[in-house]
Amino acid sequence: MSNWIIYSVGFFAQLLFSGRLILQWILSEKSKKVLTPSIFWKLSLLASFLLFVYGYLRNDFAIMLGQALTYFIYIRNLQLQGEWQKAPKFLRIFLWIFPVLIVIYSFNNNTYDLVKLFENKDIPFTLLLWGSIAQVIFTLRFVYQWLYSEKNKESSLPFGFWLLSLIGSLMILIYAILRRDPVLFVGHMMGSIIYSRNIILSKRHA
Numbered sequence: 001m002s003n004w005i006i007y008s009v010g011f012f013a014q015l016l017f018s019g020r021l022i023l024q025w026i027l028s029e030k031s032k033k034v035l036t037p038s039i040f041w042k043l044s045l046l047a048s049f050l051l052f053v054y055g056y057l058r059n060d061f062a063i064m065l066g067q068a069l070t071y072f073i074y075i076r077n078l079q080l081q082g083e084w085q086k087a088p089k090f091l092r093i094f095l096w097i098f099p100v101l102i103v104i105y106s107f108n109n110n111t112y113d114l115v116k117l118f119e120n121k122d123i124p125f126t127l128l129l130w131g132s133i134a135q136v137i138f139t140l141r142f143v144y145q146w147l148y149s150e151k152n153k154e155s156s157l158p159f160g161f162w163l164l165s166l167i168g169s170l171m172i173l174i175y176a177i178l179r180r181d182p183v184l185f186v187g188h189m190m191g192s193i194i195y196s197r198n199i200i201l202s203k204r205h206a
Contacts, residue, residue, distance in 0.1 A: 006054065006057045006058060007182070007183060009050055009053055009054045009057065010050075010051065010054035010058075010183035011182075011183055011186070012050060013047045013048075013049075013050035013051035013054055013183075014047070014051070014183050014184075014186055014187035016043050016046055016047035016050070017043070017044070017047045017051070017187055017191070018186075018187060018190045018191065019043055020039070020040045020043035020044055020047070021190070021191060021194045022190075022194070023037070023039060023040065023043075024036070024037060024040045024157075024194075024198075025194050025197060025198065028198065028201055029201075032201070032204070032205070033201060033205040034156075034157050034162075034198055034201050034202050034205065035157075036077075036155050036156050036157045038078065038081045038083045041074050041077045041078045041081065041083070041155070042078065042083070044070075044074045045071070045074040045075060045078070045095065048067045048070060048071050048074060049071075049095070049098065051063060051067050052064060052067040052068065052071070052099070052102065053102075054183065055067060056102060060123070060131075060179075060181075061128065061132065063131075063135070063184075065132055065135050065136070065139075066135030066136075066138060066139055068099060069135075069136070069139040069142075069143075070139050070142045071099060073142040073143070073145070073146045074142075075095065075096075076146060077145075077146070077149065077155045080149055080150075080153075080154065080155040081155050123179065127175065127178055127179065130171070130174070130175055130178075131172070131175040131179065133171070134168055134171035134172045134174075134175050135168070135172065137164060137167055137168040137171060138164070138165070138168025138169060138171070138172060139168075140164055140168070141160075141161045141162075141164035141165045141168065142161075144158075144160050144161055144164060145157060145158065145160075145161040148160070148161075157198070158202070159199065159202040159203070162195050162198040162199045162202060163199060165191070165195040165198075166192060166195040166196060166199065169188045169191045169192045169195055170188075170192060172184060172188050173185065173188045173189060173192065176188060
């Protein structure tokens with residue numbers, strides 16, 4: 001597959017990720033507090049879907065790892081907001097089994113190609129390790145958000161979510177620079193600014 005198609009998928013995914021943040025930011029600025037609109041989770045799920053595909057096409061395990069860990073948390077937040085049940089049943093089934101379909105497709109002669117995931121001649125192991133750790137930290141924000149929301153029986157974006165977002169985003173930004181990945185760079189440059197602003201809003205509201 002040509003690079004321009006692969007990058008188009010990645011940039012569109014990052015555009016959706018940035019769009020959800022900008023929309024959430026604007027609504028929060030108007031209310032003078034951090035809000036969690038349902039469109040945030042809908043755009044998150046769609047963008048995660050596309051970025052997982054982008055990571056697969058680029059043979060980049062760090063990207064795939066980050067999306068695989070957060071994908072179902074997006075679905076859970078839509079369930080908490082009562083929005084998931086409104087989607088067509090066939091779409092819900094497809095979105096549930098999508099990661100499994102990707103894994104099945106990734107099998108080569110009934111053997112998963114671990115070498116393909118962990119040994120990429122374009123990515124030194126230390127850089128891949130840094131990127132994976134960055135993605136795990138970035139993903140922990142949604143684990144934290146999920147546990148916080150389950151505890152309060154309401155989908156929300158607490159202060160800790162934005163703090164982990166900023167730390168993880170800055171680490172991924174470094175990874176993007178070293179990896180020379182324009183998709184990750186553009187997405188996390190914009191994200192870092194919005195994460196910082198939401199930290200300020202969270203502190204003021206508290």
